[in-house]
Amino acid sequence: MLTIGKLGDAAGVKVPTIRYYEQIGLLPEAERSAGNQRLYGCKALERLAFIRHARDLGFTLEAIRDLLSLSDNPDQSCAAADAIARSQLVEVESRLARLTALKSELERMVVQCAGGKIADCRVIEVLGDHSLCATDHRHPEAEARQ
Amino acid sequence: MLTIGKLGDAAGVKVPTIRYYEQIGLLPEAERSAGNQRLYGCKALERLAFIRHARDLGFTLEAIRDLLSLSDNPDQSCAAADAIARSQLVEVESRLARLTALKSELERMVVQCAGGKIADCRVIEVLGDHSLCATDHRHPEAEARQ
């Protein structure tokens, strides 16, 4: 059995984060020691590693919640899980497209500035006027966090 | 003079967002009409458009605050503004690198799944085990939002 600190070390997750996951129901309530400290077995470690890895791949906690509940009954079809992954892929692709546009606009700004006074600064100038941009990089929709 | 709604339409910013920007001091307190409604001139519109454009390019409100105060005294050197833009570029490049890795891992997962039961689902399997990944896509550091 692992204490919360050991579990965190093993899974690469900070202690308050583990407690947070328990609080929102992503991890089941842990067993407790005689002194009321949480104790975890290897099932909990696996579950936490799953969460951690999915977070690293950019899935939201809501998506992870669904993935976990899917993985809890292994006889079902995996279509739903695959759909979640595919939609995460679409999300990542759209962010990638936008970031690529941002990068090129930022590069243009930085390269074009001759480095004089603010009044002549290309960075300030472009920020004030999107028509100076080469691409349409604007926020297409509310973009997810991470 | 524009009301807050017209200003928002003109700049592509929602009304509550404008009030929020005023609240946090990014926009100066607006003049008010006899009936206590905010009124804006074209200086405010320019400032808001600047904020909006910088947000679209991924700058944080803190960076934008600095950029605005720089642009308020045009005789200074633009080195500080350029530095902010360059550091934003570095930030975007690092996010781009990570998203690229995520994309390839997600593609691998999705492609490799034959689509049977959860027990055999490659998506679930990979999520549970990072050693099945081809790249090291893990969160290098706390990554900014947007």
Added chain:
DNA sequence: CTTGAAGCTATAGTTGCTAGAGACATTAGA
């Protein structure tokens, strides 16, 4: 003159944590 849209303030919620306070538990060294 009435009605509906737009504006006002203030507060709370979102996501995914992170930080702090103050109290209890456990463990290693003297």
Added chain:
DNA sequence: TCTAATGTCTCTAGCAACTATAGCTTCAAG
């Protein structure tokens, strides 16, 4: 065995950058 240093407990508040709601007032069109 005592003690000091960690580790853990709960609870609350804070972060970015908004967004939503409630309950009110003001404005513009017909």
